[in-house]
Amino acid sequence: MITVNCPALPEQILESELFGYVKGAFTGADKDKDGLFLEAAGSTILLDEIADIPVSLQTKLLRVLQEKEIQPLGQTSTVKVDVRVLASTNQDLEAKIAKGEFREDLFYRLNVMTVTMPSLDEIQEDIPLLSLHFFNEFVQEYKRKGMELSPEALQCLERREWKGNVRELQNRLNRAVLLTPGTIITPKDLLSPEELAEDSSISKVGAEVSVCVHRLPYNEAKEEVMSAFATFYLEKALTVSGGNVSAAARASGLGRQSFQRLMQRFQIQSGSFRD
Template structure:
């Protein structure tokens, strides 16, 4: 085992922290650094000193902060906001992302030097469809977890319930499976979850790509087309989420497995008002 196994392990969900607070949360700040900073605050890197910090979705970190993160990796020291001196730290950094960082580099959204500084050991996680034989094991694990979180009565799967899971292509991987099982727990009134409770691909309005991209439609660059489709999906998903939760943002966040702050950030970005979904 690693000699850091008994030391702190700090998990950081980078997109969940507002950009204007991310630097002070990671590196800390000194008293008087800004309005409201009435005492010294140890950042997450300091809290992880001697142990490990995991930066989830590192691809979403702003470029200006990537420069400071690169310095931490190179110099093994941090400088809190408002401080005159830097502090030495001993931290192992784990970074994870579902983004294509090499594409982000070519787009100027991720620093190439930081990418190669992080790439000491890279582990590529297989998609769910590549490990389909594990679906029953994972489904039962998420069933128990959802039951505990939602305070539901004990439930089990019927023999036919898992069949649709093997036929689905799982574009959302493990998180999609987790949400499918969570929905099944919510929509099943009895103790047995059946095939009818597995809502796969029917949660959002379906669209035919052939209808969306007619032959006489002007072809736009791939990146623009992809962003447009992603925007459309996000709007539909959040609308459905808020409709099912009657505009309750906290409940919607729990259903989507997003933090409340992350969901609110998405709602602000797409100018979605939760009040319009309240009954």
């Protein structure tokens, strides 16, 4: 299959790339060149972001679909081609038709069978799998062996709103793998300073809570924030008391048994705070 990124090329270059040209067709055309439609003969050509093709070029593309033939630049005769055409876009083609920016007859020629890709918001359960796939790709590309994506980072990615869908997710991970100084990517490495401030990931008492918490239902978000606060508070009290549970309980205004129950609930061991 041959893939053509339509908006990446100016109109004149895109036309010559798709349909080819003969020697002398324009300045610099010193020999014949087959276009991508001829190269894809007997196979498939994918026109990526077809909504960005100029209207003048849409007319010539319509002829390919209707007559199954192309006319290279500078040639008076046509050439038959047998090729399957796939087209993709992230734009509303019917809206562009209404504005006169896309030919209606071309739309119906292309629209034999439509496959609508769901947004990431519709397939949140797939975000961790996609994230790990892109993460592993970039780790290999940038030779960052030993780098890990923390569970909290994966959780953050799953909760974010992805207006740019897969491409935005891919770019976030690309940047994180490239720029994270350590070997473990955390939520802070995935978000900009502005987004971190917006999510209020650091509470006023210093307890770090999961970013993207605002994407959770209220009760779940409350539980997560309270859990982060309680863990921070208990650990701080035990640090000050040197791991002495009775002293930490007194300083917290709690009974020893109540303090121990909280330690069990949040899986905190007093031995970790003793010298």
